[in-house]
Amino acid sequence: xxxxxxxxxxxxxxxPEPFTPPLGDGGFFQRDRSIHPPAHAPGYKSSVLRxxxxxxxxxxNSVSEITGPVFGHNDLGPLDNDLIRNYAKDGDPVGERIxxxxxxxDETGRGVPNTLVEFWQANAGGRYRxxxxxxxxxxxxxxxxxxxxxxxxxxxxxxxxxxxxxxPWRNYVNSWRPAHIHFSVFGSGFAQRLITQMYFEGDPLIxxxxxxxxxxxxxxxxxxxxPLDLNASTPFDSLAYRFDIVLRGQRSxxxxxxxxxx
Amino acid sequence: MPQPxxxxxxxxxxxxxxxxxxxxxxxxxxxxxxxxNFSNVLVTPNTAGERITLEGKVLDGTGTPLRDVLxxxxxxxxxxxxxxxxxxxxxxxxxxxxxxxRAGSDFDSGLVTFETIKPGAITDKAGRKxxxxxxxxxxxxxxxxxxxxxxxxxxxxxxxxxxxxLNLIEQPTRRSTLxxxxxxxxxxxxxxFTINLQGPEETVFFDV
Ligand SMILES: [Fe+2]
Numbered sequence: 242x243x244x245x246x247x248x249x250x251x252x253x254x255x256x257p258e259p260f261t262p263p264l265g266d267g268g269f270f271q272r273d274r275s276i277h278p279p280a281h282a283p284g285y286k287s288s289v290l291r292x293x294x295x296x297x298x299x300x301x302n303s304v305s306e307i308t309g310p311v312f313g314h315n316d317l318g319p320l321d322n323d324l325i326r327n328y329a330k331d332g333d334p335v336g337e338r339i340x341x342x343x344x345x346x347d348e349t350g351r352g353v354p355n356t357l358v359e360f361w362q363a364n365a366g367g368r369y370r371x372x373x374x375x376x377x378x379x380x381x382x383x384x385x386x387x388x389x390x391x392x393x394x395x396x397x398x399x400x401x402x403x404x405x406x407x408x409p410w411r412n413y414v415n416s417w418r419p420a421h422i423h424f425s426v427f428g429s430g431f432a433q434r435l436i437t438q439m440y441f442e443g444d445p446l447i448x449x450x451x452x453x454x455x456x457x458x459x460x461x462x463x464x465x466x467x468p469l470d471l472n473a474s475t476p477f478d479s480l481a482y483r484f485d486i487v488l489r490g491q492r493s494x495x496x497x498x499x500x501x502x503x
Numbered sequence: 504m505p506q507p508x509x510x511x512x513x514x515x516x517x518x519x520x521x522x523x524x525x526x527x528x529x530x531x532x533x534x535x536x537x538x539x540n541f542s543n544v545l546v547t548p549n550t551a552g553e554r555i556t557l558e559g560k561v562l563d564g565t566g567t568p569l570r571d572v573l574x575x576x577x578x579x580x581x582x583x584x585x586x587x588x589x590x591x592x593x594x595x596x597x598x599x600x601x602x603x604x605r606a607g608s609d610f611d612s613g614l615v616t617f618e619t620i621k622p623g624a625i626t627d628k629a630g631r632k633x634x635x636x637x638x639x640x641x642x643x644x645x646x647x648x649x650x651x652x653x654x655x656x657x658x659x660x661x662x663x664x665x666x667x668x669l670n671l672i673e674q675p676t677r678r679s680t681l682x683x684x685x686x687x688x689x690x691x692x693x694x695x696f697t698i699n700l701q702g703p704e705e706t707v708f709f710d711v
Binding site for chain 1: 517521645
């Protein structure tokens with residue numbers, strides 16, 4: 242996390258060897274819960290009363306889980322992936338101009354095509370455009386703070402925005418969120434549905450964030466940190482950060498002669 | 504050393520936070536930005552099937568409604584067919600019915616509503632009939648990874664009794680946490696539900 246070099250981090254973290262088994266249509270790979278935050282994570286106080294205490298009931302995926310909503314370009318507008326322009330009233334928003342780009346992959350390393358990615362964030366001062374946010378940093382009249390994109394046939398997506406600022410929140414008296422962008426991703430089946438947050442390489446608030454540190458696995462936490470990607474920056478215009486997102490893989494059906502079901 | 508498998512690891516989940524509306528339902532955050540918005544209305548005038556309102560709350564461990572929760576639902580159409588290429592069952596497909604919607608809870612009451620149709624029974628790969636149901640995904644501040652549950656219908660007693668998923672639930676009393684109750688209000692069919700995150704009536708959540 243404290244890497245100073247501008248190069249991409251260890252490529253083994255997120256970049257796969259080519260591996261393409263037949264496209265799956267069975268259930269999704271069992272979710273590895275050890276890399277996700279537990280529901281009950283007392284250091285993040287809001288989770289205490291909002292965490293189920295019974296064991297989750299394991300469900301072999303049926304058609305209800307391997308299917309999910311399908312989206313298309315008709316659902317989006319032309320400025321949806323440009324947060325610098327999609328709420329601009331009389332100029333550009335204040336802040337460091339950045340491009341965020343990457344791929345949505347599944348656990349086999351295959352790109353997830355035509356899937357909806359939604360993102361939202363605070364402005365450069367750490368203030369959200371939300372009627373429940375009362376932080377004293379000002380609203381930016383030219384910044385809405387949300388956007389969305391559909392991945393292309395290789396799973397690639399990109400958008401343009403300004404770098405969000407850190408902000409204080411009520412957990413401990415002096416808790417601050419590292420700069421982050423919230424992401425919502427669909428995949429092809431409802432069981433792949435995922436919400437997560439992207440953080441920025443080198444942010445000193447990362448190791449002390451009560452939300453980020455709910456993740457028990459160090460590598461899983463590192464995979465939420467986007468490296469600066471100078472090769473993708475636009476000279477004299479925007480820096481770039483790269484953020485790949487991995488959704489659950491799907492089992493292939495090699496032989497039809499086994500029983501399926503719950 | 505054996506050959507490496509080289510699977511990737513799933514990206515870790517993080518809470519949707521209190522301001523999830525900005526990205527997913529900006530009108531609830533208090534502004535208008537997209538030309539086209541997603542909503543809690545799944546039906547158009549042409550949708551086949553019985554119009555229903557789903558109405559419910561999500562309660563925390565003290566029984567207090569969450570007022571910053573977001574729900575998504577995913578369901579089959581009235582013929583029991585999901586609008587997705589992986590559903591190869593025989594029911595009629597309706598291109599206009601996506602079968603998906605999202606809703607935020609009311610900031611005062613915590614009430615969540617959807618306008619949709621009652622889905623048909625689903626046939627699984629083994630040819631078994633599954634009771635009509637709606638798949639539900641719950642995210643909010645304080646929920647570290649989205650919760651998956653289902654809603655079944657109180658007037659489908661025989662189908663529910665035979666449903667393979669409901670029958671996975673060991674305690675019959677816990678099965679009832681997934682049953683939405685039918686009533687009629689001003690000529691409209693309403694199914695009411697409560698999702699309890701904790702407590703003696705904790706809702707059954709699935710590891711899908
Ligand atoms: Fe945030």
